[in-house]
Amino acid sequence: MSPRLKTAGQLAGVAVVMASLSFAAVPFYDWFCRVTGFGGTTAEATQAPEKILERTMHIRFDASLEAGMPWHFKPAQRSMTVRIGEVGLAFYEAYNPTDRVIAGTASYNVTPDQAGGYFTKIDCFCFTQQVLQPGERVMMPVTFFVDPEIVNDREAKYLREITLSYTFHTTDLPEEHAATEPQTPAPVAN
Known part of the structure; x- marks a missing residue:
């Protein structure tokens, strides 16, 4: 596999992980605030x-x-x-x-x-x-x-x-x- 394709694949993987984390952030933050009283x-x-x-x-x-x-x-x-x-x-x-x-x-x-x-x-x-x-x-x-x-x-x-x-x-x-x-x-x- 060429270095460009490998880098592109890694960047796509990072983008997928970041998008997944952004969807999980709201329920996690809500749970965290309810448990700790934060905010x-x-x-x-x-x-x-x-x-x-x-x-x-x-x-x-x-x-x-x-x-x-x-x-x-x-x-x-x-x-x-x-x-x-x-x-x-x-x-x-x-x-x-x-x-x-x-x-x-x-x-x-x-x-x-x-x-x-x-x-x-x-x-x-x-x-x-x-x-x-x-x-x-x-x-x-x-x-x-x-x-x-x-x-x-x-x-x-x-x-x-x-x-x-x-x-x-x-x-x-x-x-x-x-x-x-x-x-x-x-x-x-x-």
Whole structure:
């Protein structure tokens, strides 16, 4: 085999490996963030911890909408103080002021980033798609706790405040709702 063909074959192999790694990067990064709390990604649990500490944590709530999302969205309360390990319950309010059904999904993060792995959700409206009818207003709960292990973390143990932020994004309507939405007639050609 000529050196040019060998080099071309090696470069093609490198390109295939790089393309394969790029497809694997997104799921790997998502997994890494969920396991470590990196980038403010919160943890999920099915139940609260058994241990509740005397130390408290001030939790702030923030809400925003992606550009073009027509809902109104805000926390029902701006903040609360919970004991570390104690289950907290907060609500966010969403309102669809339009005359059409709109579906949305909430993305979330926690700041500072060191708190992400210790801020744990038991249940959250962000786990599923939300569909609001025209003029509908809903109160959406999030049940959470701050993991007591935060006091053993070299950096996170000094935190006294955590901010939980949500951003709602418009998503496609589920089939059962899309079928009932009025269809815009196609323009008539002259």
